[in-house]
Amino acid sequence: MSYYFTSESVTEGHPDKICDQISDYILDEALRQDKNSHMAVEATIKDDFILIYGEAKTKAILDYESLAKRVLKDIGYVENFNVLVKVSKQSAEINNSVEKETICAGDQGIMFGYATDETEELMPLSITLANQLAQRLAYVRKNKIIPYLLPDGKTQVTVKYVENSSMIVDKVIIACQHQENILYEKIVSDVKKYVIEPVIDKKYITENTKYMINTSGSFVLGGPFADSGTTGRKIVCDTYGGVGRIGGGCFSSKDPSKVDRSAAYYARYVSKNIVHYGLAKKCEIQVSYAIGHSKPESIYIETYNTNTVNVENIYQFVEKYFDFSVGNIIKELGLLRPIYYKTASYGHFGRKIFPWEQIKNVENFGINNK
Numbered sequence: 001m002s003y004y005f006t007s008e009s010v011t012e013g014h015p016d017k018i019c020d021q022i023s024d025y026i027l028d029e030a031l032r033q034d035k036n037s038h039m040a041v042e043a044t045i046k047d048d049f050i051l052i053y054g055e056a057k058t059k060a061i062l063d064y065e066s067l068a069k070r071v072l073k074d075i076g077y078v079e080n081f082n083v084l085v086k087v088s089k090q091s092a093e094i095n096n097s098v099e100k101e102t103i104c105a106g107d108q109g110i111m112f113g114y115a116t117d118e119t120e121e122l123m124p125l126s127i128t129l130a131n132q133l134a135q136r137l138a139y140v141r142k143n144k145i146i147p148y149l150l151p152d153g154k155t156q157v158t159v160k161y162v163e164n165s166s167m168i169v170d171k172v173i174i175a176c177q178h179q180e181n182i183l184y185e186k187i188v189s190d191v192k193k194y195v196i197e198p199v200i201d202k203k204y205i206t207e208n209t210k211y212m213i214n215t216s217g218s219f220v221l222g223g224p225f226a227d228s229g230t231t232g233r234k235i236v237c238d239t240y241g242g243v244g245r246i247g248g249g250c251f252s253s254k255d256p257s258k259v260d261r262s263a264a265y266y267a268r269y270v271s272k273n274i275v276h277y278g279l280a281k282k283c284e285i286q287v288s289y290a291i292g293h294s295k296p297e298s299i300y301i302e303t304y305n306t307n308t309v310n311v312e313n314i315y316q317f318v319e320k321y322f323d324f325s326v327g328n329i330i331k332e333l334g335l336l337r338p339i340y341y342k343t344a345s346y347g348h349f350g351r352k353i354f355p356w357e358q359i360k361n362v363e364n365f366g367i368n369n370k
Contacts, residue, residue: 006156009155009237025068115276152177277362284301
């Protein structure tokens with residue numbers, strides 16, 4: 001039986017992604033000055049107005065307005081933006097629950113991690129390609145390969161899974177903002193040549209693959225001048241494109257004491273290692289925490305019946321080699337560093353530049369057959 005699955009992504013110039021990047025740029029600057037910063041500072045944008053708001057406990061001196069404008073300039077927005085800042089001190093009750101002898105979770109919640117062997121990145125093919133296409137749109141714009149492109153854009157990829165487990169790209173949808181008076185046919189031709197063809201391996205393409213580019217016909221007005229944006233509204237793009245489940249909170253703006261972020265990263269790390277070591281072809285891990293507690297309240301492993309060993313052995317593998325306590329997650333992955341700005345566009349997972357995408361060296365371990 002064949003079936004189809006679709007994932008989407010957005011470029012760094014999309015209004016929601018602008019806000020994610022502002023939030024994580026602020027977080028990085030706080031951590032650069034004070035690694036013990038506790039941050040939850042978000043952003044909202046509409047037209048030329050930006051609201052920066054939230055809570056912070058940090059020794060860092062932060063010029064929120066200039067940091068936000070630096071992000072906008074780096075993306076490619078040249079307008080003069082007005083910035084309003086409403087940032088207060090983090091609640092003492094929250095801070096006291098986190099800062100104990102052993103670092104504890106800054107909130108309760110559930111988090112998920114996922115991995116699959118269908119790509120080299122151990123990610124679903126549809127979101128991998130959607131993210132790569134979105135990143136390529138930014139690359140050809142900034143490097144003047146397609147000089148008339150503007151910052152906003154979306155990508156969408158539909159993958160057809162056939163009976164023998166092979167995969168075909170059935171449909172590619174791209175919406176790219178552009179300057180006025182550009183011929184539609186030129187946009188279609190350039191995007192196919194300079195964006196799609198360099199990204200999607202020909203082995204996934206057939207004569208029936210469909211390309212749908214700027215189906216609205218024109219996309220001149222974009223970014224925050226066509227839509228509003230807010231931190232944390234693209235959590236499906238940020239994770240697994242809808243294949244794996246998502247937890248209760250977004251990632252961007254949050255320091256690693258917030259398990260919405262750090263535990264989701266660690267769950268991906270553990271899931272990826274399980275698949276890498278051949279214990280399952282697919283793996284999803286759910287983990288839950290309570291505020292003020294260091295260790296998780298529950299861990300659940302789902303292999304979708306693709307496990308090659310007993311599920312009990314997988315739990316033993318995780319217990320032996322991995323530690324989901326908040327302090328260990330932060331220490332093992334080195335999360336008190338300014339590494340978050342790069343996560344804020346083109347996906348938090350599937351790129352080797354992040355520590356949670358690494359494979360852990362483990363000694364020989366004894367396992368029973370399934």
